[in-house]
């Protein structure tokens with residue numbers, strides 16, 4: 001039941017090029033009703049042309065502005081298929097009373113709900129007046145008022161300049177509860193208390209990041225809990241991070257996602273990549289800062305485990321990637337398919353590079369360097385080369401002999417993981433490895449006294465180290481002891497169900513299907529679909545589950561699932577694992593699901 005947005009966008013323009021008489025804006029699937037320019041208080045029609053639709057870029061809107069008006073106004077309507085908006089019926093929400101709508105503008109979907117210059121190289125402030133049915137609350141990536149009255153008329157101001165991918169809007173049955181004076185949760189009424197309890201450390205996270213990298217510059221930091229169909233973990237919309245409900249598991253074990261979205265307030269939102277080709281400047285820095293926040297709040301044990309989990313996943317994915325996409329950045333002038341630009345490489349190899357620099361220079365040097373970097377480039381969009389030039393002056397040359405130019409070149413432009421990468425040694429994961437190995441050899445489960453205190457990360461590592469398939473009896477034994485099937489923890493589910501499916505453990509099928517019907521977060525469900533489509537019965541189950549889930553999926557998720565189903569080359573029957581004769585290999589599954597950009 002998609003809806004539409006209709007209205008007018010007014011641009012305050014400063015004409016810099018003395019020869020310019022045209023305004024060119026990005027649009028996708030918008031209907032343009034009229035375009036006007038203001039002169040002496042009166043609006044006059046302007047000539048415009050909307051180009052034919054390009055599959056990737058949409059339609060260019062070219063406006064003739066011979067008088068170089070200081071204000072231009074575009075009246076427009078969105079399409080029900082707007083790629084950046086999801087409209088949910090009341091039945092698809094938690095409370096089932098009111099419809100829900102939210103935007104996802106990154107990378108270039110803002111153009112599907114407002115005509116604009118849709119590139120991170122352009123920054124702007126905005127104000128908005130939004131009218132809706134009176135029982136629905138509206139929020140934007142702007143100055144949301146925790147005490148706003150729900151009446152269908154809302155106004156917003158965003159005084160800090162943002163790139164277009166950070167423009168955001170959401171509407172639904174949303175209520176607010178505070179965490180601190182400058183932070184709180186917006187959520188459906190039935191979710192808000194659970195969310196506040198889970199995210200109660202948010203203020204501590206803000207204070208921790210400020211102590212490391214300087215003041216939080218966006219005034220409020222609120223979290224908006226979206227319905228389970230949100231295709232991502234989180235989206236760092238300024239002042240109002242959009243968050244998947246799948247990290248609300250009751251024990252705060254997945255709140256590094258909040259640390260990640262908050263960290264974007266420095267890396268990404270404040271200092272922004274100039275294009276997705278430089279994605280690691282946003283995601284690598286953010287994953288590094290996220291880990292520092294987790295270390296400060298929950299201890300080095302936990303932050304080490306998180307690094308280890310991410311790097312094991314990166315190690316599995318990177319070896320199947322083309323060499324060009326294994327690099328953090330491509331050398332200027334190299335062509336690259338934009339689809340390959342943002343992967344675990346941007347996130348986890350990027351963070352690894354920064355940890356490498358931290359190790360070489362020491363925190364006493366590296367922390368102030370990063371803080372000054374965020375200050376120096378605040379509210380600017382930069383390239384990898386700009387960062388490297390800055391680092392050369394302010395870090396490498398200032399402290400000679402700590403890193404070589406060849407090492408930097410290899411980290412930034414080389415494939416794979418450099419030999420100079422610092423290794424994480426997690427003692428707690430050593431215990432998990434022993435427990436897994438012991439069980440595989442003896443079929444004796446580790447003593448409860450060992451597993452009882454395990455937190456989510458340890459269970460994830462326990463599963464990550466399993467072989468590609470296991471005998472059905474082994475899976476049944478694990479399931480009876482640990483109740484993986486039906487788990488409420490999506491991170492466990494995204495590991496357990498694919499293992500069960502690959503191994504032909506049919507007892508998990510129903511729960512796996514129910515999981516992908518309830519959740520739309522791609523990271524969690526794509527591995528399950530990918531495992532299912534390997535066999536004909538699995539493909540049939542995947543199609544059936546997708547048919548039921550589809551009305552509640554975001555267009556981005558629908559596209560991903562459609563592709564996996566369309567590309568399927570199923571074998572006739574489940575491959576049941578042979579008895580593990582002398583399989584000593586502890587190598588994790590080698591045919592991990594096709595990599596899904598882990599956008600957070």
Ligand SMILES: [Zn+2]
Pocket residue numbers: 236260264282283286599600
């Ligand atoms: Zn991110």
